[in-house]
Amino acid sequence: xxxxxxxxxxxxxxxxxxxxxxxxxxxxxxxxxxxxxxxxxxxxxxxxxxxxxxxxxxxxxxxxxxxxxxxxxxxxxxxxxxxxxxxxxxxxxxxxxxxxxxxxxxxxxxxxxxxxxxxxxxxxxxxxxxxxxxxxxxxxxxxxxxxxxxxxxxxxxxxxxxxxxxxxxxxxxxxxxxxxxxxxxxxxxxxxxxxxxxxxxxxxxxxxxxxxxxxxxxxxxxxxxxxxxxxxxxxxxxxxxxxxxxxxxxxxxxxxxxxxxxxxxxxxxxxxxxxxxxxxxxxxxxxxxxxxxxxxxxxxxxxxxxxxxxxxxxxxxxxxxxxxxxxxxxxxxxxxxxxxxxxxxxxxxxxxxxxxxxxxxxxxxxxxxxxxxxxxxxxxxxxxxxxxxxxxxxxxxxxxxxxxxxxxxxxxxxxxxxxxxxxxxxxxxxxxxxxxxxxxxxxxxxxxxxxxxxxxxxxxxxxxxxxxxxxxxxxxxxxxxxxxxxxxxxxxxxxxxxxxxxxxxxxxxxxxxxxxxxxxxxxxxxxxxxxxxxxxxxxxxxxxxxxxxxxxxxxxxxxxxxxxxxxxxxxxxxxxxxxxxxxxxxxxxxxxxxxxxxxxxxx
Numbered sequence: 001x002x003x004x005x006x007x008x009x010x011x012x013x014x015x016x017x018x019x020x021x022x023x024x025x026x027x028x029x030x031x032x033x034x035x036x037x038x039x040x041x042x043x044x045x046x047x048x049x050x051x052x053x054x055x056x057x058x059x060x061x062x063x064x065x066x067x068x069x070x071x072x073x074x075x076x077x078x079x080x081x082x083x084x085x086x087x088x089x090x091x092x093x094x095x096x097x098x099x100x101x102x103x104x105x106x107x108x109x110x111x112x113x114x115x116x117x118x119x120x121x122x123x124x125x126x127x128x129x130x131x132x133x134x135x136x137x138x139x140x141x142x143x144x145x146x147x148x149x150x151x152x153x154x155x156x157x158x159x160x161x162x163x164x165x166x167x168x169x170x171x172x173x174x175x176x177x178x179x180x181x182x183x184x185x186x187x188x189x190x191x192x193x194x195x196x197x198x199x200x201x202x203x204x205x206x207x208x209x210x211x212x213x214x215x216x217x218x219x220x221x222x223x224x225x226x227x228x229x230x231x232x233x234x235x236x237x238x239x240x241x242x243x244x245x246x247x248x249x250x251x252x253x254x255x256x257x258x259x260x261x262x263x264x265x266x267x268x269x270x271x272x273x274x275x276x277x278x279x280x281x282x283x284x285x286x287x288x289x290x291x292x293x294x295x296x297x298x299x300x301x302x303x304x305x306x307x308x309x310x311x312x313x314x315x316x317x318x319x320x321x322x323x324x325x326x327x328x329x330x331x332x333x334x335x336x337x338x339x340x341x342x343x344x345x346x347x348x349x350x351x352x353x354x355x356x357x358x359x360x361x362x363x364x365x366x367x368x369x370x371x372x373x374x375x376x377x378x379x380x381x382x383x384x385x386x387x388x389x390x391x392x393x394x395x396x397x398x399x400x401x402x403x404x405x406x407x408x409x410x411x412x413x414x415x416x417x418x419x420x421x422x423x424x425x426x427x428x429x430x431x432x433x434x435x436x437x438x439x440x441x442x443x444x445x446x447x448x449x450x451x452x453x454x455x456x457x458x459x460x461x462x463x464x465x466x467x468x469x470x471x472x473x474x475x476x477x478x479x480x481x482x483x484x485x486x487x488x489x490x491x492x493x494x495x496x497x498x499x500x501x502x503x504x505x506x507x508x509x510x511x512x513x514x515x516x517x518x519x520x521x522x523x524x525x526x527x528x529x530x531x532x533x534x535x536x537x538x539x540x541x542x543x544x545x546x547x548x549x550x551x552x553x554x555x556x557x558x559x560x561x562x563x564x565x566x567x568x569x570x571x572x573x574x575x576x577x578x579x580x581x582x583x584x585x586x587x588x589x590x591x592x593x594x595x596x597x598x599x600x601x602x603x
Contacts, residue, residue, distance in 0.1 A: 070109030178207030332376030543567030
């Protein structure tokens with residue numbers, strides 16, 4: 001059988017890559033009838049970062065999104081991305097949570113589970129695969145593709161054999177950073193197709209501009225399933241355009257059988273939808289061949305840029321990108337995919353900003369070096385291991401073997417806020433975020449983040465009209481505001497026409513600058529003391545207080561942990577810079593903090 005089948009990522013990975021996972025369900029449902037007619041092998045609609053984004057930003061119940069999409073797409077397989085024992089969070093969950101989550105996701109509408117592990121440790125995939133098979137759904141075992149001195153085709157073939165033996169229905173090559181090149185793709189796919197009897201799927205990001213060529217070479221060598229994105233959400237850190245691949249294969253033995261005109265209609269719909277989300281567009285979503293060196297997925301590059309911008313250090317981006325491969329080598333060459341991309345990227349950022357490598361080490365790096373994420377592909381730098389966890393031995397077993405069943409405890413913790421098993425599972429994934437969501441839902445106060453900043457809304461829709469005349473130095477000009485671009489802090493490009501001539505101007509919202517300049521203190525708007533004394537505890541980067549470990553009057557030694565902060569979804573212990581007594585605690589759980597603030601005072 002030569003027909004090529006297509007999975008479209010428009011409802012999940014495409015907008016995760018290009019507009020920070022912000023597409024709302026209300027913009028998906030109107031086009032679902034047309035998507036359902038297209039004849040896709042599947043539509044990827046759930047998993048990855050969508051679950052987090054729904055709760056955190058959109059104030060949508062991700063389970064309700066899934067149910068609505070299932071009802072709106074009755075004729076199409078629905079697919080999700082599952083992080084094995086990590087599910088959709090950033091830690092390993094007990095086996096009973098994994099089984100409960102998969103069972104509920106299958107019941108609510110998921111047909112195909114693409115299951116991966118960030119370290120390609122197949123021990124972390126077993127329970128998920130078993131749960132999918134128990135639910136009677138399609139288990140797709142996934143190979144995270146990367147390059148390093150310890151990775152090669154032989155390792156990937158061995159993993160494919162393991163996945164086949166575990167009962168997978170198909171195998172996916174997940175090229176999350178766009179590292180594949182056409183000739184390597186041909187060799188890898190040819191060997192996989194020969195080695196196993198399962199269908200091979202290719203998922204490749206277009207970051208380096210090579211993905212379409214890789215897909216053609218994969219098809220020529222036996223791959224019959226490819227991932228694409230409708231053209232208006234394709235390219236760059238997303239995927240090859242669906243319409244282009246359908247056109248390329250039309251009339252050949254690999255013809256997809258999809259209706260190009262229908263796909264174009266769908267593309268025009270999403271072209272208009274994308275305009276609503278200009279605020280979330282990133283300048284780091286185009287073609288970037290640096291990924292062939294630093295291996296960072298596009299979404300992670302955007303996060304790094306935002307973190308650097310928040311503290312006026314965006315000019316150090318290249319230093320961070322150069323540090324990432326060094327950290328990755330120190331940690332034994334993990335593939336860079338969630339959560340390892342965040343683990344490596346955040347540590348590299350801290351190394352650069354602190355002015356010394358591993359002066360501050362995130363909790364996730366410590367857990368990684370303890371073996372809590374699984375077996376590292378290569379040898380870890382012993383000096384980094386010693387600095388992070390001392391003489392502690394790394395565990396050798398499957399990490400989840402050390403976890404007790406959690407579901408009953410989770411039900412007790414969330415209590416009556418949970419109206420369903422789905423609510424309990426949301427709480428399991430993201431305890432603080434889900435609790436806040438459920439509390440707001442109970443109070444009837446769920447409000448999604450705005451699609452525009454208040455200043456932009458006032459500028460474009462309110463106080464300033466979109467079309468007007470300006471008289472300057474005796475000359476009158478006709479101005480028409482046609483759109484706006486991606487904001488950088490409080491600066492935003494506006495696209496205008498001046499007497500019919502297109503121009504771009506930069507608007508700096510001074511009122512927002514003034515209001516945002518003051519650090520928050522528990523949301524009260526008061527300024528914290530500027531850090532200047534040796535006993536002032538500070539953080540290396542902007543973040544949120546997760547836990548305060550001391551109180552006024554406590555005695556601490558230099559190096560004792562006093563705070564836990566979260567940035568880029570990674571937690572870091574902040575240590576006491578000197579020994580002494582805690583004189584003041586200027587923060588509480590949930591506060592946003594900045595690097596120049598005295599969070600705790602020790603004397």
